[in-house]
Amino acid sequence: MSDIAFRDFVEANGPRLLHTARLLTGDRGHAEDLVQTTLTKLYLKWGGARNPLAYARRTLVSTHIDASRRRWRGERPTATVPDRAVEPEDTSEDRDELRQMLGGLSSQERAVVVLRYYCDLSEKETAAALRLPVGTVKSAASRALARLRVEVMQ
Amino acid sequence: MSLGESDLRASLRAGEGDRLDVDAVVAHARAARRERRRTLLAVGGAVVAVLVVAGVVTAVQANRNRHSGTPAGGASPTAQDSACPPGPPTVSLSKGSGRLFPADVTSINVCAYTIDQLTGTKSLTGTLAHGYAQRFEAAPLRGMICPQYVTRTTVAMLPMTPSGQAPTVVGRVGGCGTVSNGTASRDAAELLNELSKGIVTSPIPTMPTHPMGHSPGPS
Numbered sequence: 001m002s003d004i005a006f007r008d009f010v011e012a013n014g015p016r017l018l019h020t021a022r023l024l025t026g027d028r029g030h031a032e033d034l035v036q037t038t039l040t041k042l043y044l045k046w047g048g049a050r051n052p053l054a055y056a057r058r059t060l061v062s063t064h065i066d067a068s069r070r071r072w073r074g075e076r077p078t079a080t081v082p083d084r085a086v087e088p089e090d091t092s093e094d095r096d097e098l099r100q101m102l103g104g105l106s107s108q109e110r111a112v113v114v115l116r117y118y119c120d121l122s123e124k125e126t127a128a129a130l131r132l133p134v135g136t137v138k139s140a141a142s143r144a145l146a147r148l149r150v151e152v153m154q
Numbered sequence: 155m156s157l158g159e160s161d162l163r164a165s166l167r168a169g170e171g172d173r174l175d176v177d178a179v180v181a182h183a184r185a186a187r188r189e190r191r192r193t194l195l196a197v198g199g200a201v202v203a204v205l206v207v208a209g210v211v212t213a214v215q216a217n218r219n220r221h222s223g224t225p226a227g228g229a230s231p232t233a234q235d236s237a238c239p240p241g242p243p244t245v246s247l248s249k250g251s252g253r254l255f256p257a258d259v260t261s262i263n264v265c266a267y268t269i270d271q272l273t274g275t276k277s278l279t280g281t282l283a284h285g286y287a288q289r290f291e292a293a294p295l296r297g298m299i300c301p302q303y304v305t306r307t308t309v310a311m312l313p314m315t316p317s318g319q320a321p322t323v324v325g326r327v328g329g330c331g332t333v334s335n336g337t338a339s340r341d342a343a344e345l346l347n348e349l350s351k352g353i354v355t356s357p358i359p360t361m362p363t364h365p366m367g368h369s370p371g372p373s
Contacts (some may be wrong), residue, residue: 004291007180014174023166035174036182043183043191098165117159118166 006046010039016119017060023114024064026103037063056118058129061111068107101151108132108143109120116141215248238265238275242308245324245336251295252338255313256286262286263312266353274353286349287313290323290333293342309333309350 017038021031040062042052049055102110108130115126116137123141127134242265255262262283264276278286313320325333327350331343345346 003180003184007176010174010176010179014176014179015170015172018174019170022169024174024350032174036179036186039179040183040186043180044187055291098162113162114166117162120163143160145159 001041002046006043009024009042009052013056014039017056020057020114020119021060021064023118024061024107024110026099034060034064034067040141054125054129056123057115058131061115061129062131072094098152101148103122104151105144105147109140109147112137112140113144113148238263238272238310239313240272241270242267243310243322243324245322245334247332247334248337248339249295250338253264253338254290254323254333254335255311256315256339258315259283259287259313259320260316261314263314264349265310265312266350266355267308267310268306276349276353283313285343289345290340290342293333293340293345295339296330296341309346309352 014035017030018035018143021034022028022037025031025034038056041063042049042056045055046052048123102113105113111130112126114122115121115129121129123137126141127137130137132140194328260283261277261279264278265272266276267276309327311323311325311333313323321335321337323333323335325331325342325346327343327346329343330341331346332339332341333346334340
C-alpha cells in the first residue's frame with residue numbers, strides 16, 4: 001500500500017468530503033467523525049478500490065444513512081444537559097436558511113440533494129452511490145426540491 | 155425568493171474549504187489497520203488452535219481404535235453397546251448347522267454367569283472377535299445326545315456387527331460345551347473353557363447327569 005498516495009488523496013479530496021459530510025449531518029463534529037470513518041475504510045481498501053473518490057462518497061453516504069437509522073437507539077433521556085462545545089464557525093452557516101432546511105429532509109432525500117447538487121453527480125451516479133434505482137433518485141430529488149421550495153416561499 | 159438549481163448549488167457550496175488534519179486522518183487509519191491485523195491474527199490463531207486440537211483428538215481416537223481393533227471413526231457399534239444382561243439368557247437348542255455368528259462380526263461381549271449371577275465379562279474386538287467366531291463356526295456339531303455335566307457356569311456371547319447386535323450365542327461350560335443361537339449350534343467344549351478362563355474363577359464340572367440339562371443355557 002502507498003501511504004503517500006493515500007495522503008495525497010486526503011489532501012486533495014478531504015475538504016470536499018468534509019463539506020459533503022457537513023451537509024449530510026448538519027453538524028461539524030459528526031461530519032469530522034463521519035469523514036474519519038470513511039477515510040479509514042478507504043485506507044483499509046486502498047489499492048482494491050478502482051475509483052477511490054466514488055468509493056469514499058458511497059461509503060460516506062451509506063455510513064451516514066446507517067448511523068442515522070441507528071441513532072435513536074443511542075439516545076437516552078438524562079436529568080442534566082451535557083456541556084456542548086462552542087463552535088463559532090457554525091454561526092455563519094446557521095444563518096443560511098437553505099442549508100438549515102436540508103435538516104428537514106429525510107436522510108435519503110438529503111443524500112440525493114447533496115450528491116446531485118453539491119457533488120454534481122448524475123442521476124445514474126447518484127443511484128449507484130446510494131444503491132437505489134434511478135427512478136427512486138428522481139422522485140426523491142423532485143420531492144426534496146418541492147419541499148425546499150415550499151419552505152423558501154414561506 | 156424562488157429556488158432554482160443554481161441557487162441550491164451555490165447555497166450548498168457556501169462555507170466549503172475547511173481543511174482536514176491529514177496527519178491525524180492517516181495516523182487513525184494506520185491504527186485501524188494495525189488493530190484489524192491483530193484481530194485477524196487472533197481469529198486465525200484461534201481457528202488454527204481449534205483445528206490442531208481437533209486433529210490431535212481425531213488422531214488419538216483413531217490410534218485408540220486401531221489398537222482396539224475396531225475401525226476408525228467410532229460410528230460402528232462396539233462391545234460396550236451390548237451390555238451383559240443381569241441373568242443368564244436362554245436360547246432354544248437347535249440342531250441347525252448354519253452360522254452362529256454373523257460374518258461381519260466386529261466385537262463379542264462375553265458374559266459369564268455362575269448359576270444365575272453375572273460373575274464376569276470380557277470384550278473381544280476386531281480380529282480377536284473374528285477369530286473366535288470362526289473357531290466356533292468350525293467346531294463340530296455331533297448331532298447326538300451329549301452327556302451334560304451339571305455345571306454352574308453359563309457363557310453368553312453377544313456379537314455386534316456394524317448394523318447392530320446379532321442373536322446371542324449361549325453355551326454351558328462342561329460336557330459337550332454345546333453352544334446355540336437358537337437356529338444353529340456347535341459342540342465347542344474346549345473353546346468355551348478357553349473363553350471362560352480368566353472370567354470365571356471356578357467353572358468346575360461336578361457330576362454327569364441327563365443330556366441337555368436345564369436352562370439357563372441352550373435348553
